[in-house]
Amino acid sequence: MGELIDKVKGNFNEAVGKAKQESKNPATRDEGAAQEGKGKGQQFAGKVKGALGDDI
Structure with a gap:
């Protein structure tokens, strides 16, 4: 589940960052x-x- 959360947060931060630029x-x-x-x-x-795996 951590994989999905990281990817969603990453997509969000990339999109907001591009808009701010x-x-x-x-x-x-x-x-x-x-x-x-x-x-x-x-x-x-x-x-x-x-x-x-999410155990790391």
């Missing part, structure tokens, strides 16, 4: 880039959990 405010764009990166990390964690 469209802002005219440089601080918001930077925050969006960081949030998108966090989302990609969560997606990766979900894939690892799926490959190895």
